[in-house]
Amino acid sequence: MIFGVKTAKILTCVFQTLYMVSVPLVVGALIGFPLAVILVITRKGGIKQNAVVYNTLNIFINIVRSVPFIILIVSIMPFTKFIVGTRVGSTAALLPLTCFIAPFLARLLESALLGVDKGIIEAAQALGATTMQTIFRFMLPEASGALILGITTGAVGLLGATAMAGAVGGGGVGDLAITYGYQRFNQPLMIATVIVLIGFVQLIQGIGNGLSKKAQHK
Numbered sequence: 001m002i003f004g005v006k007t008a009k010i011l012t013c014v015f016q017t018l019y020m021v022s023v024p025l026v027v028g029a030l031i032g033f034p035l036a037v038i039l040v041i042t043r044k045g046g047i048k049q050n051a052v053v054y055n056t057l058n059i060f061i062n063i064v065r066s067v068p069f070i071i072l073i074v075s076i077m078p079f080t081k082f083i084v085g086t087r088v089g090s091t092a093a094l095l096p097l098t099c100f101i102a103p104f105l106a107r108l109l110e111s112a113l114l115g116v117d118k119g120i121i122e123a124a125q126a127l128g129a130t131t132m133q134t135i136f137r138f139m140l141p142e143a144s145g146a147l148i149l150g151i152t153t154g155a156v157g158l159l160g161a162t163a164m165a166g167a168v169g170g171g172g173v174g175d176l177a178i179t180y181g182y183q184r185f186n187q188p189l190m191i192a193t194v195i196v197l198i199g200f201v202q203l204i205q206g207i208g209n210g211l212s213k214k215a216q217h218k
Contacts, residue, residue, distance in 0.1 A: 010176065014196065016090040017172035020162040021200075024097035025155050031098070032105030032154075035061065037135060039106065040113045047121065047131055061103040069100050069161050073170075088169035097165065101158050108150035116142045145216035152208025156201050163197060173197060 035057065041047050042054040067075070073096040077087045080095045116139050124138040140147070166174020173193050181190035 009180075013171065013173050013176040017159070017162050017174075017200070020090050020093050020097055020165065020170065020172055021155060021158050023094050024101050025151070025158055027094075027098045028101035028105050028154070028158075029151060031102040033109055035103070035106035036109035036113060039110045040139075041131065041135070047125070047134060061106055064099065064103045065107070069096070069164055072096050072100060073165065090171035093162070093165040093170035093172075097158060097161055100161055101154055104157060105151065105154045108154055109147055112143045112146035112150045113139055115146055145212040148208055148212040148215055152205060152212070155204045155208070159197065159200055159204065 039054060039057060039061075042050040042057075044051070044054075046054075073093070076096055076099065080092050081087045083095055084092050086092050120138050120142055121134060124134040129137065162170065162172050163174030163177070166172050166176070166178055169175065173196055177190055177193040180186055181193060
């Protein structure tokens with residue numbers, strides 16, 4: 001036992017946290033990336049300028065991002081139960097976590113793509129590149145380092161959200177800290193969970209920085 005809690009329980013919570021970070025991050029990136037691309041190409045001066053599409057999507061993302069995560073979890077609980085069959089547990093937390101991270105990543109990736117030199121895009125168009133070719137052969141390679149850093153930042157933010165999800169039965173390190181630390185006045189365990197989360201952040205940031213540097217050197 002560690003701090004009065006079985007080692008198996010601690011390991012289970014750690015793996016639950018990894019589960020709640022990895023799955024929503026992947027799904028959120030798959031949703032957020034297309035949203036970011038659409039925002040970039042349809043904005044004023046974009047290669048496919050469209051005020052209606054841009055403003056609609058921009059407002060929608062702003063609305064979703066403005067909802068505090070704890071309220072988001074509670075508000076979509078009926079939908080979560082309908083989708084996964086339960087309102088509690090790490091699997092039930094995947095849906096609200098994905099809803100939280102997708103628009104956040106969309107903004108981060110949008111900023112990364114906007115950092116691409118306009119001269120590169122103009123050169124692509126001068127060469128006769130299609131919209132898809134401009135995006136995948138010019139914009140993405142040029143912004144790859146910044147895109148990786150954006151996803152890294154999103155992963156760190158998602159880690160904090162998983163800790164909050166634990167407060168409403170989402171499992172993971174956050175649930176361990178609340179149930180076995182705070183409610184049982186186990187201060188050493190509370191400190192240990194903070195150290196674990198700090199370790200996760202350092203690991204995620206280190207991997208992200210390394211991948212970003214490699215991408216920028218190519």
